[in-house]
Amino acid sequence: MSNTFESLSRIKHKEYHQLVMSAEEAVTKIPSGVNIGMSGFTGSGYPKAIPLALADRINEEHAKGNPFKVSVWTGASTAPELDGALAKVDGLEMRLPYQSDPVCREKINTGQMHYMDTHLSHVAQHAWFGFYGKLNIAVIEVVGINEDGTLIPACSVGNNKTWIDQADHVILEVNYALSEKLDGMHDIYYGTALPPHRKPVPITDVSDRIGQKYLSCPAEKVIAIVETNAMDRDNNFTEPDESSKKIAEHILNFLEKEVNKGVLPESLLPIQSGVGNIANAVMAGLNEGKFENLTSYTEVIQDGMLSMIKSGKLVNVSATSLSLSRQGFSELFDNIDFYRERIILRTQEISNHPEVVRRIGVIAINGMVEADIYGNVNSTHVMGSNIINGIGGSGDFARNGYMCFFVRPSIAKGGDISGIVPMVSHVDHTEHDSQIIVTEQGLADLRGLSPRQRAECIIENCAHPDYRDELRSYFERACKENSGHTPHLLNEALSWHARFQESGSMKIAKEDVAKGA
């Protein structure tokens, strides 16, 4: 989507007109070795022109034999034009806190760039504390600049407030492809402080607005403004598959039982849901289900949530990012006054804040790579070593929410990978933090159970039948041969993963079964 636009028309702060320049010129102001804070969260609100121009510049410098790398801090994942482009030219020294780009992933897993995978709620404060070093430059996408110099944020807020506050210099991208009517949807909280001067974050309800509509930025920090005209990544909405529908069904049945027991209110509690197929299925299920007046306190708004807002099922959503398909954006922009009443986009330190998540009692639903029989959850790594994306906000919500679900299909790769294993090959959420594990096979409610009880519950309810006997065998032999609170056989605990690496399947080959292996 690209429109013609009248240059400068969205830059109402006249003093800034002299700073408008091309992306190519703007990136001459970025030296090698700096830390750059870029806007962007889940393929939304990232700068569109500067990173590409910077990648070109880096490429040229490398061609001349000059070293040139920068470190990039964002909100979460961005797009090929940012992470992909910079990784491709080997321009990234360190990247944090979450990414999902295939080129980036390859460079990280081959040791060609550093990546720090940290809780999304930690990033802003750790930057303030100085734990990542000095932030030199912020590159932030906005949809307009007001007369007083305040900035109208784009489709994600992420860490933009922190990057602007912490950086010495700020480069703005004013994107004309996005509706200016986003104005008013954001809530930028300026009440944060460093210890010992912190006060409570005054949110007690999803719909509470506690900040201001615009980002503040000291004029003297702004060194360049680039005008752009490009949509966010097309965050395609995929219809839920059968497995996802079954997982959603287990969750919805469970929630209904909890409501009937009086554990949960009839309109539930604010829902947080990760992105992807299963999340979409849960939303679709809720949209067709019996619960009314639902709310959501989450990171990302996807198409499914728009449908629920439209149907009236979902009355309020708080997030930090709009991650929509083209059709979703059309729906949003065509009915922006309706949605603006029901959607708040916050800074991610607030959308993921442990204090708020615990207080309002979020129901957290997040995907995973694998769980083990004791309920430890791996959200990030394949076979222990290779990272996929990152932990994102799953830990913020799982640890601090009212209850938490970790979900995935029981098998993958045509059955060669089991989603339930004797011991996970990487731990992102410990046994202390996981409560409810769900696969298409069923749901394991681990609340109040000891590790041995958990093992039985998970194996019987969640494991795929093809792997159930092997898991039972492992657990029984571990209890007998080694005993313990959390019985394990250390020589065998990770053998499923090692077998997959060697043979391409976690299944024991038939000839080995015959030999009693």
Next chain:
Amino acid sequence: MSNTFESLSRIKHKEYHQLVMSAEEAVTKIPSGVNIGMSGFTGSGYPKAIPLALADRINEEHAKGNPFKVSVWTGASTAPELDGALAKVDGLEMRLPYQSDPVCREKINTGQMHYMDTHLSHVAQHAWFGFYGKLNIAVIEVVGINEDGTLIPACSVGNNKTWIDQADHVILEVNYALSEKLDGMHDIYYGTALPPHRKPVPITDVSDRIGQKYLSCPAEKVIAIVETNAMDRDNNFTEPDESSKKIAEHILNFLEKEVNKGVLPESLLPIQSGVGNIANAVMAGLNEGKFENLTSYTEVIQDGMLSMIKSGKLVNVSATSLSLSRQGFSELFDNIDFYRERIILRTQEISNHPEVVRRIGVIAINGMVEADIYGNVNSTHVMGSNIINGIGGSGDFARNGYMCFFVRPSIAKGGDISGIVPMVSHVDHTEHDSQIIVTEQGLADLRGLSPRQRAECIIENCAHPDYRDELRSYFERACKENSGHTPHLLNEALSWHARFQESGSMKIAKEDVAKGA
């Protein structure tokens, strides 16, 4: 310590006099199969008579061939008279959330009783949410009952408020051996609620009092009162050894550098410190050091903290338990008016509350069993299967604090165990939550580092020289043979632990080294 005392003199609510009975009579009101919430936190404030009488009753029933078990929820660890006695007679079905009793440990690790090891900040709310089932009976130690029926808590508060609120019936132990002058030291917050009705916890400073001095208990719940006259467990204070002193020195030097960099204020931020030798060494170091006007927001007050309060170094301490030696108690009771001005004992949901811990910016210092080269921390299990004590509040403080340290000596068992391993055999704190690892060898500051950078930092700074080459070898081979964001060799990752189980040492035998193993 045992005094003669005038019976009923501390039970000023006259209507309760008729409920005073022997422990033996009181336990006839406890049927098999119930969930009992008992007071007690770190060997302090636990009921002294009821658990022993209950153990006798269970023993008698078992002798008659009658099944008799109860589940016991506490604040944290208690004493041989509670956990030990009940475990010894096989009277415990489920125990949560933290314990440190040797008999209990043995029963847990042999699968004879269930144990749920959960974050201390989660326990009260999960009980309120109904996640552990119904609480039937509360057994709570107090130092007196006021005319209006309110209760003066003893030397720990723990989950007592929650147990009284949630239980159908309450049994009280009034302990005459403890000074009534504890009156006024406690702060019981009654502002908690269930979502969606929660409000901010209004603490912004360690010294803030936000609740009432006494526990409230509806008179109709009280079914028995037992008078006792016995001190808490003698929580002997041991002088720090050389290794602990070195660890403390590394921490203090580091804190001084952070202050000089302006990252920390001159009076630091509120300190949380686990119990034990290293914690004592840190306190001793701080007491001799240059920092003034220190504060502490922690779980447990040990003798070392009393010394720091006395010296004036430590101006305010918030905790949920006094875990003192006999000498410490004498010092406290002899100068109770002085200490009452400087010590607040809170409910543990507040002492460990993520919201407060993050807001005030706690500096968390906790022991560990082992760390791996990527900074994952095991706080609970030996060789993957056998639990020692439990996670306690370490996760509450490590995840939510301003900065967190995990500490231990680099070796144990005369060098046969390395505190730094290729992969931890159990994860309690993930790479996302650990920041600074310290052994007597040195300090690894992991903030802002990728996993590969972390590995080098931990191996070079923290590992014992006897294990450094082997760790380097593992890391280098993992990078080369398997690569990845977090390079591991799955067939070898847990081999150090397996070797210890087989040979009694993590060291590779000399003949195997010669063979190039």
